Amino acid sequence: MYGKITLAKGDITKIKADAIVNAANSSLLGGGGVDGAIHRAGGKAILDECIAIRNKQGGCKTGEAVITTGGNLPAKYVIHTVGPVYNSGKGQVAQLLANCYNNSLQLALAHGIQTIAFPNISTGIYGYPKQPAAQIAFDTVTAFLNANQGIAEVAFVCFDDESFNIYRSLLEAENG
Ligand code: AR6
Secondary structure: OOOEEEEEEOOHHHOOOOEEEEEEOOOOOOOOHHHHHHHHHHOHHHHHHHHHHHHHHOOOOOOOEEEEEOOOOOOOEEEEEEOOOOOOOOOOHHHHHHHHHHHHHHHHHHOOOOEEEEOOOOOOOOOOOHHHHHHHHHHHHHHHHHHOOOOOEEEEEEOOHHHHHHHHHHHHHHHO
16 A cells, blocks of 8 residues: 555544545535535635636546645645435445546545545435445545545544544454
């Protein structure tokens, strides 16, 4: 593996990484949860760039990712990705969630980002169960770091104890 995976607990808006990832929605206009927190802390510059992207390409599809400034955040960039709604009846939710991690990491690589922090995409308002979502996140990031050079650190930032403990078990199982 070229880069390392780390784990943190708390508010992702406080993380000083090259990029933090936002669990956005297709409108890119903000919302609740981590999306609301990022826009509140990052300020208007983020929303202005989201609106410009929306005007150009009509928002962001589920599983895809776009990048903006970090505005007033300690992070330089925000990568906005749209997780699947677990009970959307669409099927393919696991693949769509994996796409969020892969497309965010590809975009990071293309922008020379070396450190990136992810929230637990789709596991709040979008209702994806925490354990399978964490397994997908962990496996997708591990595969990406095995295949690609350039990203030094991927941090999983968990807001609640339950998620933190799930990720800690995954990381311990990996490191032996
Ligand atoms: N820092 C880190 N993690 C957080 C924070 C924070 N400040 N706040 C919440 N979380 P959610 P989703 C965790 O609901 O399920 C929005 O309205 C939270 O505990 O933010 O992908 C968007 O606009 C959970 O583990 O995102 C969309 O409409 C994780 O972040 C919709 O919600 C994701 O929860 C997206 O839903």
